[in-house]
Each structure stands twice: as C-alpha cells, then as structure tokens.
Amino acid sequence: xxxxxxxxxxxxxxxxxxxxxxxxxxxxxxxxxxxxxxxxxxxxxxxxxxxxxxxxxxxxxxxxxxxxxxxxxxxxxxxxxxxxxxxxxxxxxxxxxxxxxxxxxxxxxx
Amino acid sequence: xxxxxxxxxxxxxxxxxxxxxxxxxxxxxxxxxxxxxxxxxxxxxxxxxxxxxxxxxxxxxxxxxxxxxxxxxxxxxxxxxxxxxxxxxxxxxxxxxxxxxxxxxxxxxxxxxxxxxx
Numbered sequence: 001x002x003x004x005x006x007x008x009x010x011x012x013x014x015x016x017x018x019x020x021x022x023x024x025x026x027x028x029x030x031x032x033x034x035x036x037x038x039x040x041x042x043x044x045x046x047x048x049x050x051x052x053x054x055x056x057x058x059x060x061x062x063x064x065x066x067x068x069x070x071x072x073x074x075x076x077x078x079x080x081x082x083x084x085x086x087x088x089x090x091x092x093x094x095x096x097x098x099x100x101x102x103x104x105x106x107x108x109x110x
Numbered sequence: 111x112x113x114x115x116x117x118x119x120x121x122x123x124x125x126x127x128x129x130x131x132x133x134x135x136x137x138x139x140x141x142x143x144x145x146x147x148x149x150x151x152x153x154x155x156x157x158x159x160x161x162x163x164x165x166x167x168x169x170x171x172x173x174x175x176x177x178x179x180x181x182x183x184x185x186x187x188x189x190x191x192x193x194x195x196x197x198x199x200x201x202x203x204x205x206x207x208x209x210x211x212x213x214x215x216x217x218x219x220x221x222x223x224x225x226x227x228x
Contacts, residue, residue: 034216043116043203043219044154090153097144098205098217102153 002027004093006101013081014109021076021104023091032094033074035065037087038103044090050074061085081108112138114206116220123194124228131189131223133204139184140206144217145177148201160187194227201225 004025013019025031032051036044048059055067065076076089086108091101113136123129133143141162146154158179159167166179176198178190187206191198201224205217 036219041201041222041224043114043221044205044217046216046218049216094217097156097159099156100154 002093002095002099004033004091004099004101006089006091006104008104009102010105010107012107012109015083016080019078019081019085019106019108021089021091021106023074023076023101024072025074025091025093026072027093027095031067031072031074033065033067034092034094034098035059035063035074035076036090036092036100038090039087047076047089081106083108083110112136112206112208112218114204114218114220116204116223118223119221120224120226122226122228125195126193128190128192129194129225131191131202131204131225133187133189133206133220135185135206135218138206138208140187140208141184143181143187143204143206145179145187145189146203146205148203148222154203157189191225194225196227199225199227 034049035047038044047063048057050057050067058064063078067074089104092098115134117132143160145157147157148154156169157172160179160181162181162184168174181187201222203222205219207215207217
C-alpha cells in the first residue's frame, strides 16, 4: 500500500530565509510524487511533481523539491520565503488514486 | 492549467434535506473525478472515485447511499449528500485529471464546497 508522511504539523520561517517542508513516502514500484498548496477555504493548487528523471524538480512560485530514493523523501524547498507563501502544504503520492499526507502549515513571518 | 469549477462554494441546509454539489472540468475532459472530504485542520480524505458512465468506487467506511455520486458526462460529476445531518458538515473538494494522463498526471482541484447542516 502506498502512503506518505509529513512529520511536521507546522513550519515557521522568517521572510527571506530558506524553507523546507518535509515529506517521506512508501510505495511499491515507481513513486509518482506531488506537492500541492491550499489557501484558506480554497481548493488545492498544484505546485510540482516527480515522475522520473532529474531528482531536483522545479515548480510554481519558486518552489522546488528534491527526490531522494535512498531516503524515500521528497522535501519541498524554496531559497527565499515570502509572507505570501504562508499556507497549508500537502505532499501526495499517486497510484490508482491520490493519497495525501496530513499537511504542513507554513507560516512565514515578516 | 486545466480548470475545475465546483458549485456551490457554500451551502447551508436544514437537517434531513439533500444537497447537490457539482464539479465541472471547464476546458478538458475528465474520465475520472475524485471526491474528497476535509475536516478542519486535517488532511483530505478520499471519499470516492467517480468514473464517467459507470458506478463510483467508494472508499471503505463511506456510505454510498448517503453520498450519491453521478458522473454522467466527461465534464461533470455530482455529489449529493442525502438526508444531511450536522455531522455531514464539512469541506468537500472535487478533483479531476486530464483523460489519458493516468498516474503521472496531476489532479486539478475545484475550489471546494463548504456544507453546513443546521
């Protein structure tokens, strides 16, 4: 069975600092991994995905994620955080359905 | 990117009534749509997978007679909460992937529908 874990409920970072939101996964076979962002009372917006190829995936709004097969991780990163990045972030793994992690709330302080 | 429209965004109803939520893919065809439920400060729970022209596949623990799903066309899926009760109050989100993209395609999400049952 596939699963994904986000160990941090909340991440706090100062504006301008780099940010990392952690995600680990468990799948049998090739992992298809995704990051989504959710703003209050809104649906989810796609940020980026890893299917195959380069381990560093670049996505929307300056976000990127690094696929690490040996550590079964797919951490979301951004070199310089913005206050507007404050939102709920979900890591997900796709098989015949999309399974989400529990979400990490990112709070960027001015 | 592809656009998914969900309506209504908010609905308040009395206990015992039924509520229908529509999910439309506006600029692409979606053979499969997914319905999720999200409780406050929690993750998304997959309720069912909606397949065009066939019966929906419900996740374990989701009452199919309570949450009726219809996927009559390649651009429309509906979720009807029948005989709603206060415990059905939640944020419901639909999503769809472009037909033919299989497991590698990202899902596109509607804006969600907040249901409040009085």
